[in-house]
């Protein structure tokens with residue numbers, strides 16, 4: 001079985017990046033697996049699993065011209081991962097507050113110490129230039145249970161009482 | 176009784192609309208029994224629709240009683256179910272025996288009023304909420320050829336209010 005590669009492409013956002021990149025891969029016989037493509041701070045970022053080729057070099061050769069044309073940084077890694085290895089999150093943490101240095105570091109350190117395995121973290125800065133606020137959503141697995149996370153968040157709130165923190169279970173319904 | 180084979184997406188039968196049940200006969204009882212066996216054989220399965228086994232009739236079973244600390248009606252056999260009224264909405268994570276290896280966030284009503292017949296054809300009205308209401312909505316969708324992946328909401332911009340545990344700094 002051919003390996004999967006993790007392809008990273010990052011650069012100034014412009015219309016048509018996804019279509020051009022994926023078409024080129026398709027025309028060269030590659031296929032795509034799980035992917036995340038989004039705009040962050042005016043840049044467009046692509047991280048995607050690409051299969052169908054046997055070496056990093058071949059994939060680099062296919063992608064280099066388009067990366068140069070679109071001024072994207074290109075990185076290709078052979079990975080161990082496969083499809084169908086989803087893990088299911090059981091908790092969701094939302095944190096927001098006036099933006100300041102260290103929110104992510106402090107919150108995630110406390111949560112990691114309390115057994116949270118992060119599967120997905122997305123954060124954003126909103127508000128006006130003079131008064132930005134920070135919003136962070138985390139989905140993860142509480143490997144040491146719910147109350148450990150509660151305690152961790154409580155400690156954060158005691159130190160930074162103006163932060164808004166929510167801990168919510170993600171209940172899976174399978175039908 | 177027999178355990179039936181579950182259809183999995185992209186089987187086109189999952190996208191078809193099921194017909195109302197008109198005969199409350201031995202054949203229907205057998206279908207209900209087989210559906211229940213199939214549902215109970217699936218780990219974590221709290222509901223099943225006849226559509227999921229390729230039987231395009233409006234028959235659903237829901238049983239969320241295995242879930243602790245929630246209100247529920249136990250084992251529900253819902254034939255020709257109709258939602259009479261609904262209220263509130265909440266985002267929640269769903270998976271489906273017919274859509275393996277995939278889960279996603281779906282908005283559902285938090286409170287439902289429902290009318291359905293039982294396997295003898297007798298009509299019952301139900302008022303339900305939360306987890307059970309979500310399961311029923313998911314199953315009723317199957318009868319109309321709708322999968323939860325037809326109703327996914329964006330993960331990144333989920334602005335829906337959900338019941339959540341709100342920490343305060345009072346302690």
Ligand SMILES: [Zn+2]
Nearest residue numbers: 175271272273
């Ligand atoms: Zn389902």
